[in-house]
Amino acid sequence: MAAMTTPTALIAPRWILTMADGAGPLENHAVVLAGDRIQAVLPLPEAQALHPGLPCTALPTHAVMPGLVNTHTHAAMTLMRGLADDLPLMRWLEDHIWPAERTHATAEFVKDGTTLAIAESLLGGVTCLNDMYFFPEEAAAAALETGMRMALGIIVIEFPTRYASDPQDYLDRGLAMRDRHKHDARLSFCLAPHAPYTVSDPTFERVAMLAEQLDLPIHLHLHETEAEIQQSVAQYGCRPIERLSRLGFLGPRLMAVHAVHLLEEEIRSLAHFGCTMVHCPSSNLKLASGFAPVGELLAAGVNVALGTDGAASNNRLDMFEEMRLAAFLAKATTGDAAALPAEAALRMATICGARALGLDDRIGSLEPGKQADIIAVDLDAIDLVPCYHPASHLVYAAGRRDVSHVWIGGEPLVRNGELVRLHVDQLRSRVQGWHTQLFA
Amino acid sequence: MAAMTTPTALIAPRWILTMADGAGPLENHAVVLAGDRIQAVLPLPEAQALHPGLPCTALPTHAVMPGLVNTHTHAAMTLMRGLADDLPLMRWLEDHIWPAERTHATAEFVKDGTTLAIAESLLGGVTCLNDMYFFPEEAAAAALETGMRMALGIIVIEFPTRYASDPQDYLDRGLAMRDRHKHDARLSFCLAPHAPYTVSDPTFERVAMLAEQLDLPIHLHLHETEAEIQQSVAQYGCRPIERLSRLGFLGPRLMAVHAVHLLEEEIRSLAHFGCTMVHCPSSNLKLASGFAPVGELLAAGVNVALGTDGAASNNRLDMFEEMRLAAFLAKATTGDAAALPAEAALRMATICGARALGLDDRIGSLEPGKQADIIAVDLDAIDLVPCYHPASHLVYAAGRRDVSHVWIGGEPLVRNGELVRLHVDQLRSRVQGWHTQLFA
Numbered sequence: 118m119a120a121m122t123t124p125t126a127l128i129a130p131r132w133i134l135t136m137a138d139g140a141g142p143l144e145n146h147a148v149v150l151a152g153d154r155i156q157a158v159l160p161l162p163e164a165q166a167l168h169p170g171l172p173c174t175a176l177p178t179h180a181v182m183p184g185l186v187n188t189h190t191h192a193a194m195t196l197m198r199g200l201a202d203d204l205p206l207m208r209w210l211e212d213h214i215w216p217a218e219r220t221h222a223t224a225e226f227v228k229d230g231t232t233l234a235i236a237e238s239l240l241g242g243v244t245c246l247n248d249m250y251f252f253p254e255e256a257a258a259a260a261l262e263t264g265m266r267m268a269l270g271i272i273v274i275e276f277p278t279r280y281a282s283d284p285q286d287y288l289d290r291g292l293a294m295r296d297r298h299k300h301d302a303r304l305s306f307c308l309a310p311h312a313p314y315t316v317s318d319p320t321f322e323r324v325a326m327l328a329e330q331l332d333l334p335i336h337l338h339l340h341e342t343e344a345e346i347q348q349s350v351a352q353y354g355c356r357p358i359e360r361l362s363r364l365g366f367l368g369p370r371l372m373a374v375h376a377v378h379l380l381e382e383e384i385r386s387l388a389h390f391g392c393t394m395v396h397c398p399s400s401n402l403k404l405a406s407g408f409a410p411v412g413e414l415l416a417a418g419v420n421v422a423l424g425t426d427g428a429a430s431n432n433r434l435d436m437f438e439e440m441r442l443a444a445f446l447a448k449a450t451t452g453d454a455a456a457l458p459a460e461a462a463l464r465m466a467t468i469c470g471a472r473a474l475g476l477d478d479r480i481g482s483l484e485p486g487k488q489a490d491i492i493a494v495d496l497d498a499i500d501l502v503p504c505y506h507p508a509s510h511l512v513y514a515a516g517r518r519d520v521s522h523v524w525i526g527g528e529p530l531v532r533n534g535e536l537v538r539l540h541v542d543q544l545r546s547r548v549q550g551w552h553t554q555l556f557a
Numbered sequence: 558m559a560a561m562t563t564p565t566a567l568i569a570p571r572w573i574l575t576m577a578d579g580a581g582p583l584e585n586h587a588v589v590l591a592g593d594r595i596q597a598v599l600p601l602p603e604a605q606a607l608h609p610g611l612p613c614t615a616l617p618t619h620a621v622m623p624g625l626v627n628t629h630t631h632a633a634m635t636l637m638r639g640l641a642d643d644l645p646l647m648r649w650l651e652d653h654i655w656p657a658e659r660t661h662a663t664a665e666f667v668k669d670g671t672t673l674a675i676a677e678s679l680l681g682g683v684t685c686l687n688d689m690y691f692f693p694e695e696a697a698a699a700a701l702e703t704g705m706r707m708a709l710g711i712i713v714i715e716f717p718t719r720y721a722s723d724p725q726d727y728l729d730r731g732l733a734m735r736d737r738h739k740h741d742a743r744l745s746f747c748l749a750p751h752a753p754y755t756v757s758d759p760t761f762e763r764v765a766m767l768a769e770q771l772d773l774p775i776h777l778h779l780h781e782t783e784a785e786i787q788q789s790v791a792q793y794g795c796r797p798i799e800r801l802s803r804l805g806f807l808g809p810r811l812m813a814v815h816a817v818h819l820l821e822e823e824i825r826s827l828a829h830f831g832c833t834m835v836h837c838p839s840s841n842l843k844l845a846s847g848f849a850p851v852g853e854l855l856a857a858g859v860n861v862a863l864g865t866d867g868a869a870s871n872n873r874l875d876m877f878e879e880m881r882l883a884a885f886l887a888k889a890t891t892g893d894a895a896a897l898p899a900e901a902a903l904r905m906a907t908i909c910g911a912r913a914l915g916l917d918d919r920i921g922s923l924e925p926g927k928q929a930d931i932i933a934v935d936l937d938a939i940d941l942v943p944c945y946h947p948a949s950h951l952v953y954a955a956g957r958r959d960v961s962h963v964w965i966g967g968e969p970l971v972r973n974g975e976l977v978r979l980h981v982d983q984l985r986s987r988v989q990g991w992h993t994q995l996f997a
Contacts, residue, residue: 203898237940402885445842458643503992552943
């Protein structure tokens with residue numbers, strides 16, 4: 118489909134990777150923008166002949182591709198980046214992260230932390246965040262202020278926090294946030310029950326019903342550690358995936374985040390029901406959760422998206438790292454260097470994430486009619502040359518600091534490596550304030 | 558020991574990580590340089606009082622540490638960066654890398670490729686390369702022109718190449734190169750028999766003798782793949798490490814590169830004989846070689862250094878990536894998030910590499926009398942704040958593009974992220990020439 122609006126600008130890079138099915142890198146082509154959308158991807162001479170005089174961003178040494186979709190994060194946790202590292206999971210959570218959250222995770226913390234996450238994300242070529250954290254209305258405010266595209270989690274967890282008192286309160290607040298923002302073009306919503314070990318059956322039942330009624334994706338930590346599985350067997354007499362299956366959770370709406378520990382039949386089941394698995398390789402390694410069976414999931418036909426997790430367990434929101442690591446780990450765990458080639462890692466970080474969020478009709482590839490969520494990566498730095506294959510370079514050689522331009526909905530948010538809307542110095546001084554408080 | 562020379566300059570950063578045994582990050586301190594050496598590391602007020610008027614590089618948001626030691630690379634292969642990816646090892650070697658080398662790996666190729674590797678390395682905070690490639694005299698020339706510190710491999714391999722005709726020819730050329738350059742302060746030398754599957758017993762015997770006579774380290778690929786081990790069992794009736802043990806190779810001089818596939822008794826043996834294991838995590842994953850048992854090697858007391866391998870199997874010469882990945886993999890393979898903490902990864906990338914090369918009396922830590930091989934990493938970028946612990950940040954959050962300053966032997970080679978001696982545009986145009994030839 119060609120959008121019938123008036124073209125407004127051209128982007129003319131060295132290479133275009135559209136991430137449309139079966140398309141290889143295009144050379145000597147241009148992306149034609151029409152307001153917030155992509156009107157066409159055309160050979161450059163044709164684009165210039167059709168649209169003479171249109172403003173053109175020439176990017177002669179760059180690869181242009183869809184913006185990256187970070188399909189699992191806790192954005193505000195950037196303020197706890199590196200607060201506690203090299204610790205076993207439960208000591209990390211119980212002695213450091215949870216106490217810090219009890220004291221500090223207020224509405225203001227979430228607003229500032231999410232803004233920091235957005236700054237980092239935009240500079241690193243991420244144009245959509247799938248977030249799960251407390252005070253999602255503050256994350257929504259940060260997204261609206263900065264221009265970020267964001268899927269906001271309607272979080273629910275069994276225990277009280279500074280944000281909400283009980284499951285009903287969590288859901289009420291989250292649904293009210295959705296009602297307030299459901300017409301904001303760059304915001305979307307997920308139900309975000311935290312995890313099988315923090316959510317009861319009655320709450321899960323209510324979430325399943327809401328997902329159906331409101332047609333929302335479900336964002337859920339699942340099978341992250343062996344301990345989670347053992348606890349479920351002890352408490353519920355079955356593994357979490359079986360419990361969720363009984364509760365009617367398996368389906369195309371489900372984003373199973375982490376999914377590190379899976380039986381063969383669970384892989385088949387995720388595939389059969391059309392679930393998404395969200396792979397967070399850095400976090401899985403750093404917290405010693407293990408190696409997710411991504412090769413097997415892909416072979417079974419599961420939609421695999423990519424996420425960074427929060428900055429407290431990564432410690433960056435860097436989708437270039439996740440792409441590289443996902444490709445590397447799939448090769449080493451399967452013993453096959455051809456497993457998860459660069460192109461597949463790029464798809465995981467773009468169109469597969471969009472599909473998970475139910476947004477693949479709007480973002481995830483550079484195709485006519487889709488939102489102009491576009492990034493440019495300069496492949497001409499002296500530590501990146503020579504470049505024989507741009508897809509391989511984007512995954513194996515380039516990094517987030519090579520992102521030069523970012524557009525969301527056609528709006529330039531990063532230009533020549535600089536944030537356009539965000540005031541970095543103001544943000545840094547607010548972060549410094551939190552640093553002082555949390556370090557005390 | 559305090560060097561008794563005249564102080565020439567101060568470096569005054571936010572944090573200093575000396576990598577001296579047991580030292581934590583120092584704040585409000587300065588490094589005092591005296592020509593090519595470190596004279597002292599002192600509290601800043603004391604340094605200023607002792608040396609008023611000395612030129613001072615103030616780095617208020619930076620961590621300063623010893624330059625990184627890349628203990629295994631094939632520098633010139635930067636020209637084949639991304640030439641062939643996502644392929645099984647033997648197809649990669651036989652269909653792509655070896656044919657490209659047969660046609661293109663000339664003296665000129667090695668000079669340009671090594672210069673490119675040096676540019677990338679310096680910008681990424683690497684101040685010492687342990688190289689193994691053909692035409693090492695060209696690598697030596699590149700090092701001398703650029704100011705790089707380099708351990709040059711006296712390579713020997715059983716089959717003829719464009720560089721040499723037979724093992725004796727390889728050794729003669731390499732030893733002549735060493736004679737020519739043995740008084741160059743920034744060059745050192747290793748014997749570099751390629752691998753057990755490409756070197757015969759008589760050649761190994763000659764190498765062992767030379768190592769003893771000339772007191773040189775031995776740089777050798779070892780136990781990289783299961784196939785290598787099976788081939789050795791078939792051909793020699795034993796695994797490569799046992800074969801080398803019989804040939805008298807095990808000892809503090811041996812750098813066993815990769816060492817992915819090890820039996821428990823082989824780990825004990827490497828520890829007992831004081832060998833170094835050079836861990837190349839990116840390469841091991843990308844080529845699907847496997848997961849080296851680094852946790853077990855460290856527990857056994859083996860000196861573990863870090864390397865990038867060549868850019869054709871990585872695809873970067875980025876020691877920040879290797880540190881992060883080494884820490885991550887050790888955690889995930891042992892199931893212990895406390896395994897290989899950030900400080901240990903920093904030691905692997907500095908003092909442990911220096912020890913492997915027999916250079917730990919000269920480089921690898923910031924201590925009085927040692928060479929001033931120093932890097933500064935700016936931890937103030939908006940995607941790095943807040944910073945609670947600089948060691949953790951250097952490994953988990955920062956990257957090569959955050960390196961702002963590099964000194965080798967006291968000489969500034971990178972200043973504010975720019976190469977001082979090297980002409981980037983000239984180099985890029987030479988690289989472009991090779992790109993055209995190799996892509997044809």
